[in-house]
Amino acid sequence: MIALTPPFRLAMAADAAPLADLVNFAGEGLPLYLWTGMATDGQDPWDIGRARQAAKAREGQIVVADFGQGAVASLTGYVIGAEPTEITDDFPSLLRPLQELENQALNSWYVNVLASYPDCRGQGLGSRLLDLAEDIARAEGLQRMSVIVASDNTGARRLYERKGYAERATAPCVKEAWDTSTEFWVLLIKALN
Template sequence: MIRLEPPLRVATEADARELADLVNFAGEGLPLYIWEGLAMDGQDPWEVGRARQMEKVREGQIVVVDFGDGAVASLTGYPIGSEPRPTGEDFPALFRPLQELENKALESWYVNVLACYPEHRGQGLGSRLLDLAEQIAREGALCRMSVIVASNNVGARRLYERHGYEEAATLPCVKEGWDTDTEHWVLLIKSLR
């Protein structure tokens, strides 16, 4: 088990509000769009987002940066297995290109969300979390890292490329009513060998 040194810590359910904010921020509004579709009549979509983040917290999938006043940055990720996940006719079109790209990154540690509030950027927090992700991958005997970024997210792509990630594939973004400038999803992979 990797030992986390402050300001890094494992996320708790008390972080749900910040985690929902960070996930939506990193996802450029796609998470909120999804939560709106999942919300029952009269339910606040942010409540859906917080509940989904609490599920991931209970699974131990999230690490946060906390200087004492709550989470300001987060890392969510997981290992991708050796078998591709089917994307049959019933698979939601919005997610199909994302899953198809993930299927090209088998046996990697997938950076699902790397997010930081804008006022905490430029402090090396993203790099620190990416280093942690690599430690987790190595501990899990994985030989590569993967992440999917929006083609127009230049800042995120620049961060990953500085850390040795390279473009492996792209697919068009399916919008289905999501208001976005994203045209393509880009799979970036880094070898750990």
């Protein structure tokens, strides 16, 4: 991991609650839908989301912005390697188009989650976190970035395009019972200099 300076730091397990919020913001409700499907009788889906984020934080996978009152924005990403992930017949249909797009972004650093609380938007945190993501990618020896956005998330798409990302491919959104207006997923790629 690269060196981080305030307000940025690695997330801790104690950040699990805001991280679950931020993941759900970024995913436009898809994470909560998935957590609900994982919940057993009487289990709060948010508990699943918080536990998953706490585990990722313990593994050092999340960078947050914290101005002294806790995480208000976050970045989660990972390396997509040289080999595509096999999509078998039992691969969840809801996630299949996302994996198909990821398979077109081999050898890239994938921005999985980039989000801030609504009252912290417009302060440049997203742009600064994307700069950190590029630093992480370069430290990993990668020469390109990737992200998948919902076709109707115009704000996120504008941010990525301002940062040099360009559309590479689209895939139809499989909705199942997830309540969304998203029609397509859009893969954006940026070459690093």
